[in-house]
Amino acid sequence: xxxxxxxxxxxxxxxxxxxxxxxxxxxxxxxxxxxxxxxxxxxxxxxxxxxxxxxxxxxxxxxxxxxxxxxxxxxxxxxxxxxxxxxxxxxxxxxxxxxxxxxxxxxxxxxx
Amino acid sequence: xxxxxxxxxxxxxxxxxxxxxxxxxxxxxxxxxxxxxxxxxxxxxxxxxxxxxxxxxxxxxxxxxxxxxxxxxxxxxxxxxxxxxxxxxxxxxxxxxxxxxxxxxxxxxxx
Numbered sequence: 577x578x579x580x581x582x583x584x585x586x587x588x589x590x591x592x593x594x595x596x597x598x599x600x601x602x603x604x605x606x607x608x609x610x611x612x613x614x615x616x617x618x619x620x621x622x623x624x625x626x627x628x629x630x631x632x633x634x635x636x637x638x639x640x641x642x643x644x645x646x647x648x649x650x651x652x653x654x655x656x657x658x659x660x661x662x663x664x665x666x667x668x669x670x671x672x673x674x675x676x677x678x679x680x681x682x683x684x685x686x687x688x
Numbered sequence: 689x690x691x692x693x694x695x696x697x698x699x700x701x702x703x704x705x706x707x708x709x710x711x712x713x714x715x716x717x718x719x720x721x722x723x724x725x726x727x728x729x730x731x732x733x734x735x736x737x738x739x740x741x742x743x744x745x746x747x748x749x750x751x752x753x754x755x756x757x758x759x760x761x762x763x764x765x766x767x768x769x770x771x772x773x774x775x776x777x778x779x780x781x782x783x784x785x786x787x788x789x790x791x792x793x794x795x796x797x798x799x
Contacts, residue, residue: 618778
């Protein structure tokens with residue numbers, strides 16, 4: 577059975593801390609791995625990773641994929657209260673269907 | 689630039705009632721999806737469409753039907769609502785490659 581597992585389930589940190597969120601997967605016909613940030617409404621896209629070892633960066637956020645060990649990490653440095661959200665990991669799989677399978681998410685709370 | 693628009697945003701139904709959720713996208717995307725999000729379960733795929741006039745079952749299709757008569761619209765129907773269908777429903781669209789764009793969700797409560 578295909579699955580995506582995220583850890584930790586929740587995390588509380590203080591502003592300025594660095595956090596690492598984990599995503600492991602067992603999915604047949606893997607195509608890419610995506611990270612989303614979900615605040616109160618729609619998930620918003622952060623990164624898409626297709627190749628191992630190539631770090632994607634956007635400001636204080638970065639992510640990397642390991643296709644041999646079947647996992648990805650999302651790093652957030654110098655956290656701010658605005659980073660508080662649920663972070664979702666999803667794997668795109670299959671051929672022409674372009675389907676995603678999601679993990680349950682990591683709830684990050686950044687305290688002032 | 690609306691992106692993906694879902695209507696309604698909130699709805700309360702009684703068990704056995706029917707309703708249709710509408711999703712509209714203005715990005716000319718081929719692929720459209722309906723997900724439900726429940727606490728501790730993440731987003732689960734209900735049905736999806738790879739193009740106008742096509743639909744297919746996802747992970748949790750029972751109790752739902754969909755139609756994609758026009759490329760920009762994807763409708764999700766509940767024929768006879770059940771309390772187990774209380775959830776937040778998200779629609780998404782995507783091009784053949786790249787990320788998906790999500791609507792703001794519909795919060796549905798079934799009493």
